Amino acid sequence: MKITLAPGDALIIADVQNDFLPGGNLGVPAGDAIIPVLNRYIRLFRARSLPVFSTRDWHPPGHCSFTEQGGPWPPHCIAGTAGGAFPSSLELPPDAHIISKGTDREKEAYSGFEETDLNALLNSSGARRLFIGGLTAEYCVRSSVEDAIRKRYAVVVLKDAIKAIGGNSSLAHSLEEMERPGAVTADFDSLA
Numbered sequence: 074m075k076i077t078l079a080p081g082d083a084l085i086i087a088d089v090q091n092d093f094l095p096g097g098n099l100g101v102p103a104g105d106a107i108i109p110v111l112n113r114y115i116r117l118f119r120a121r122s123l124p125v126f127s128t129r130d131w132h133p134p135g136h137c138s139f140t141e142q143g144g145p146w147p148p149h150c151i152a153g154t155a156g157g158a159f160p161s162s163l164e165l166p167p168d169a170h171i172i173s174k175g176t177d178r179e180k181e182a183y184s185g186f187e188e189t190d191l192n193a194l195l196n197s198s199g200a201r202r203l204f205i206g207g208l209t210a211e212y213c214v215r216s217s218v219e220d221a222i223r224k225r226y227a228v229v230v231l232k233d234a235i236k237a238i239g240g241n242s243s244l245a246h247s248l249e250e251m252e253r254p255g256a257v258t259a260d261f262d263s264l265a
């Protein structure tokens with residue numbers, strides 16, 4: 074099915090940060106493979122004058138999700154470090170809206186909506202339908218999609234621009250979990 078981009082559409086890139094790429098502290102298998110695809114989406118949305126948002130996991134040292142604090146993850150995406158930075162190959166436009174999450178030492182935050190300005194920023198840009206790609210399919214992408222649906226956005230998951238920490242079977246499961254509450258999926262060639 075073709076999806077025609079229109080005013081009210083916005084692109085959201087979830088947590089494409091060095092620590093989530095192969096070689097990073099919490100590397101996602103083939104996570105780097107989505108970067109050129111995301112760059113194509115960025116160019117398309119820019120060409121249609123549609124806004125681009127990028128979330129980032131932005132933890133303080135000693136965040137509660139880190140193993141040394143009893144959490145599930147190795148230390149990753151510490152604010153201001155190279156691991157937290159966006160890869161230079163990701164062509165974020167200069168006017169992209171950057172949303173930092175997980176900044177409270179005591180709170181895990183997978184969704185880009187959790188204690189951030191994302192919803193307000195989307196509202197002020199007139200966004201009603203969100204096209205979401207990035208990392209990781211099971212956590213940031215899935216939680217952000219679920220929150221967006223709860224907040225009554227239409228949601229399109231960019232299935233050629235997401236990767237899962239748990240690999241392909243985990244990716245397939247995550248897609249099902251996002252479709253259940255009403256997300257639709259698309260890839261680059263289905264956009265017009």
Ligand code: VGL
Nearest residue numbers: 088130146208209212213
């Ligand atoms: C995430 C694992 C740990 C994510 C964040 O943003 O998807 N995953 N922290």
Ligand code: ZN
Nearest residue numbers: 130138150175
């Ligand atoms: Zn994290």
